[in-house]
Amino acid sequence: MTKVLMKGNEALAEAAVRAGCRYFFGYPITPQNEIPQYLAWRLPEEGGVFIQAESEIAAINMVYGAAGAGARVMTSSSSLGISLKQEGISYIACAELPCVIVNMQRGGPGLGGIQPGQADYFQAVKGGGHGDYHLLVLAPATIQEIVDLMGKAFDLADEYRNPVMILGDGILGQMMEAVEFPDQEAPTVLPQKPWATTGAKGRAPNLINSLYLDPEKLEQHNYHLQDKYQKMIEKETLAESYLTEDAEIVLVGYGSSARIAKAAVDQARKMGIKAGLFRPITLYPFPHQEIQAACQHAKQVLTVEMSLGQLVEDVRYHLEFRIPVHFYGRVGGMIPTPREVWRVIEDLVKEGGAS
């Protein structure tokens, strides 16, 4: 294995190819353009297909068709483009189609800006479109972690027959870091998909569908989906805890914000403050037990976000409102600095009494 210097978007695209993804449908939008640009030349090399669709809506419906036909397929976009895809994502979740959707978030709402943001947290973890459904949401914090999670993302999508979202941001998409790709090639044997539409040769026809006109059947299907989400909650949570064993103030952040928070934690430790960091890697399912363990000695918790307070709501919920949970965030493409976060820690310790 050798280290190569790569942009996050390009590393993600290469990792997807190595995970066996052979179909990509997307539409240009900053700051994720290097993903489609990379796959436009890379997928044909592997006998795959890249299509620049006429819209985000068309792209996600191409994903629906290709996933229903049994392929490993991905789309990517950013914030407002992900909003446009929500109709299709809801259909994909209901029809139980495996696929990977990448959101390199930028500042919103509306047309917003093109600088990094994390204000799509609610949209990502609560469903996003209409109806009761969830995506399985993975939030890498480094480019190496993007690479390491791509194979898992496709495997989870296949295992649960559920869309998986990689929730990144403009920092992760645009920055360059040294990454190592595992030596093994793309999996040659992908999971069997006997439900896929491949032509009804010698079998009864298959149907990919999200329409249930009989309310009893639609309710049953909803319960079936909920059972799946329950299994994810039990089996699929991932998190990193950093210096939390004795931490009296625990910072919580995901993705790029977690890296900023980590620098602030290091500064706090230098100053003799027992600070730690909890970083959820799966945002849905949220690592409930893991955050409880990480905060067992915490007197205060502080979430660090590039939003005006979204993750903080889930943190309060999963800590069962037993510990004061504070919030610090910047938005619109403004990025919190370690110094800003450190000052918030300093103030909280003065006021709240963590040593």
Add this chain to the structure above:
Amino acid sequence: MITVFKRPEALTLSNTHYCPGCTHGIIHRLVAEVIDELGVREETIGIASVGCSVLAYNYFNVDMQQAAHGRAPAVATGVKRVHPDKIVFTYQGDGDLAAIGTAEIIHAAARGERFTTIFVNNAIYGMTGGQMAPTTLPGQEATTAPKGRDPLVQGYPIRMSEILATLDGPAFIARVSVHNPQEVAKAKKAIRQAFEAQIAGKGFALVEVLSSCPTNWGFTPVEALKWLENNMIPYYPLGVKKSIMNAEDSQNLAEEG
């Protein structure tokens, strides 16, 4: 005993939900007969749309995907690119294809996607209750154009076949009708050609089929067929709008048309 008439294998043994006098049933049968005759039932993947034909997946005895409103051409693109050796078709109405799905059909056609679209134009939204469609004729009443479509207020109908025929991607575009047995026979020939264009890998193919909606037009089935002939055909002329199939294929249809 000789069997002279039977259910095509590409249709399931089920009663349709279509209203009495609706011509969707005829069009379903024509598509199924063509699939049978080409011997591709086990190689075919159909895409159902939203509208009256939303339940088409219950009637075609082939693998099916149900698509969001207007998105069938995008879904078909995904399916066909994964399975270029299979036969893929969409079955869409005029609200689906000519309003909410205009972008998807135009771009699939422009890309020359190698699938076949059956476009059923009955100049009205049937399933939702007779609302104005992009294809509703000037003066035609609809529940959302209660005094009749006034072009100065609601604009003009769209002739999708003519628009699509201007593109380089399509291999075959035709408009047919099913208001009498002769036209039904011609419609079947066009549908067959549209599937043959796909099998030959020549590009996108679409057949627009003028269809009646007695329920929402407020006519008896017989009156509805007459209204179609007298009002729709003058606005939506029948015939092949574009073909890059070999000369004989197009000629046969033109001679009969």
